[in-house]
Amino acid sequence: MATVTTAAEIGGSARRALRYGSISRGRRRALYWSYFFLVLFVVFFLTPPLYMLVTSLKSSAEIGAVTNPWWVYHPTLDNYAALLGDRQFLTFFKNSAVVSVCVVSVTMVIAVLAAFSLARMGFWGSATLATGVFLTYLIPDTLLFIPLFKIFAWVHDVTGIEFINHWWILIFLYPTLTVPFCTWIMIGYFASIPKELDEAALIDGASYFQVLTRIFIPVALPGIIAATIFAFTVSWANFLYPLAFTTSADQLVLPAGIVTTLIKGDVFNWGQIMTGALLGAAPPLIIYAFLMDYYISGLTAGATKG
Amino acid sequence: MADAVVSDVKTPAVGRRVGRRSVSRHRSIVGFLFALPLIAVIAGLVVYPAGYAIHLATLNKSMQHFVGFDNFRFLFKRNTFWMVVEQSCLFAVTAVIFKAVVGFVVAHFVHNIPQKGQRKWRGMLLVPWVIPPAMSTLAWLWLFDPSYSAFNWVFAHLGIPQVAWLGNAYWARFCVILVNVWVGSPFFMIMYLAALKSVPEQLHEAAAIDGANWLQKIWYINLPMMRNIIQITALFSLIVTFANFDIVKILTNGGPVDQTHVFGTWAFTLAIWGNDIPLGASVSLFMAPILAVAAFFILRNVRKRGNEA
Numbered sequence: 230m231a232t233v234t235t236a237a238e239i240g241g242s243a244r245r246a247l248r249y250g251s252i253s254r255g256r257r258r259a260l261y262w263s264y265f266f267l268v269l270f271v272v273f274f275l276t277p278p279l280y281m282l283v284t285s286l287k288s289s290a291e292i293g294a295v296t297n298p299w300w301v302y303h304p305t306l307d308n309y310a311a312l313l314g315d316r317q318f319l320t321f322f323k324n325s326a327v328v329s330v331c332v333v334s335v336t337m338v339i340a341v342l343a344a345f346s347l348a349r350m351g352f353w354g355s356a357t358l359a360t361g362v363f364l365t366y367l368i369p370d371t372l373l374f375i376p377l378f379k380i381f382a383w384v385h386d387v388t389g390i391e392f393i394n395h396w397w398i399l400i401f402l403y404p405t406l407t408v409p410f411c412t413w414i415m416i417g418y419f420a421s422i423p424k425e426l427d428e429a430a431l432i433d434g435a436s437y438f439q440v441l442t443r444i445f446i447p448v449a450l451p452g453i454i455a456a457t458i459f460a461f462t463v464s465w466a467n468f469l470y471p472l473a474f475t476t477s478a479d480q481l482v483l484p485a486g487i488v489t490t491l492i493k494g495d496v497f498n499w500g501q502i503m504t505g506a507l508l509g510a511a512p513p514l515i516i517y518a519f520l521m522d523y524y525i526s527g528l529t530a531g532a533t534k535g
Numbered sequence: 536m537a538d539a540v541v542s543d544v545k546t547p548a549v550g551r552r553v554g555r556r557s558v559s560r561h562r563s564i565v566g567f568l569f570a571l572p573l574i575a576v577i578a579g580l581v582v583y584p585a586g587y588a589i590h591l592a593t594l595n596k597s598m599q600h601f602v603g604f605d606n607f608r609f610l611f612k613r614n615t616f617w618m619v620v621e622q623s624c625l626f627a628v629t630a631v632i633f634k635a636v637v638g639f640v641v642a643h644f645v646h647n648i649p650q651k652g653q654r655k656w657r658g659m660l661l662v663p664w665v666i667p668p669a670m671s672t673l674a675w676l677w678l679f680d681p682s683y684s685a686f687n688w689v690f691a692h693l694g695i696p697q698v699a700w701l702g703n704a705y706w707a708r709f710c711v712i713l714v715n716v717w718v719g720s721p722f723f724m725i726m727y728l729a730a731l732k733s734v735p736e737q738l739h740e741a742a743a744i745d746g747a748n749w750l751q752k753i754w755y756i757n758l759p760m761m762r763n764i765i766q767i768t769a770l771f772s773l774i775v776t777f778a779n780f781d782i783v784k785i786l787t788n789g790g791p792v793d794q795t796h797v798f799g800t801w802a803f804t805l806a807i808w809g810n811d812i813p814l815g816a817s818v819s820l821f822m823a824p825i826l827a828v829a830a831f832f833i834l835r836n837v838r839k840r841g842n843e844a
Binding site for chain 1: 570685778781798
């Protein structure tokens with residue numbers, strides 16, 4: 230009887246030892262498979278940007294030749310020189326930069342003030358307004374551009390100020406996309422600051438504005454950086470509003486400018502188009518490369534902070 | 536004198552109450568002033584235009600008189616309209632499902648590898664989301680080019696027949712969805728990765744002791760724990776995908792023969808190129824019901840989360 234139990238015990242422990250071995254082996258195999266599939270997905274995700282880079286380094290002759298499209302045999306920077314020496318392209322770049330900087334500043338001032346008010350001060354209907362902010366974030370530009378077009382035409386009829394076909398109209402349009410989301414994530418960041426901090430400051434005689442600038446903005450700085458990055462990315466990347474509201478070549482911003490001026494009828498100068506696209510993608514990519522953690526925290530805060 | 540004393544004793548209490556009320560009133564007035572720019576932007580540039588779109592949809596082409604539902608009646612009779620409805624739904628639903636699946640799978644792979652290397656992989660995998668969609672779609676357009684398609688070059692070397700990527704209606708639909716999945720799945724990956732990190736490791740250990748395999752762990756632990764994030768992300772993405780413009784506009788511009796138009800691009804074509812603003816507004820309004828339904832569910836989820844926390 231005793232021997233049987235020991236045999237069973239021995240068998241059990243041996244089996245267990247075997248199981249342990251298989252778990253660690255299984256883990257290692259899972260790790261290899263994970264790397265294998267990650268490489269596959271990275272290839273899928275990075276193919277278009279890399280192909281942009283490859284094409285941008287080619288001459289028109291090489292693009293038209295029947296060679297391996299995935300490789301550059303005679304790399305040249307002619308496309309970059311041509312675009313960066315082109316006054317029109319630099320105008321797009323300047324318009325984009327000015328519009329983005331203005332939109333980001335306006336958005337952040339509006340969003341930070343409003344988020345502070347909605348997260349801390351409260352007034353009649355402030356809770357409804359907070360929900361409303363979230364709902365307006367869900368209204369897409371494809372729904373708004375037609376009535377906005379008509380409204381700006383009407384403003385022109387009444388005041389004589391022509392908004393349509395001027396690059397600065399975008400400074401009025403982009404906040405429809407940036408303000409609701411930035412306010413929403415700033416509410417989340419501000420709500421996570423302990424109430425004791427601002428109560429102590431108020432008791433010491435600070436005004437609300439001082440509480441905001443001396444306590445909330447410094448403490449929620451990561452959130453402010455994340456919201457700023459978001460506002461910049463959106464206003465740099467938007468394509469519908471400039472396409473609908475601006476048409477003259479000197480009034481276009483980068484994405485719309487590249488698509489409408491570099492594609493001329495059926496003649497596609499792919500080398501220049503890819504170079505333009507890469508240069509247009511560069512500012513968001515550079516910001517992302519340096520501030521990736523803020524970028525990601527802003528992304529996840531939008532849906533998780535409630 | 537006695538009265539004075541009594542009133543002196545009473546006043547602090549009264550004074551404090553009045554003071555508190557005036558403080559709270561002061562507070563709400565300042566609060567309202569702080570929120571005023573936001574209210575102005577939302578009311579003037581979002582709510583008013585959205586309502587105005589409804590009004591525009593009831594006007595005739597020259598926008599001079601009221602025609603009621605004539606625009607909608609006209610749309611219902613057109614085949615193109617029903618094609619756009621079908622394509623929009625097919626496009627949005629398929630793209631969101633694939634984005635969610637790819638995002639879920641990639642998030643698990645990233646979560647599986649050692650913590651040290653995760654940042655690097657995550658950084659590379661998020662690149663499609665960072666590039667402005669209009670710019671990256673140009674790269675896809677060039678990859679799908681009819682005469683110099685880099686994919687067809689690979690296919691030719693592998694002995695696979697050539698594909699008319701954007702020339703054939705079915706392939707064009709496939710391409711539009713593929714590009715959308717490419718742009719959107721990194722977002723799902725990031726959201727799901729954040730959710731995965733919040734699943735307690737003890738649950739996996741307990742399941743491992745009970746002999747659960749990896750599929751059971753995902754199905755019985757990860758999926759239920761991540762349910763809320765999965766729903767919210769999918770609904771968000773459904774709205775954005777349904778209202779997509781950039782990708783379809785650049786890749787196919789609705790072609791071949793309007794087969795890939797979605798609401799956004801068709802409304803643009805009608806209103807800006809066709810100069811029929813009321814008809815364009817009517818088309819874009821069809822996005823509203825799905826937005827409302829998705830918004831309702833998102834709000835419910837967000838509230839639920841708020842209560843749990």
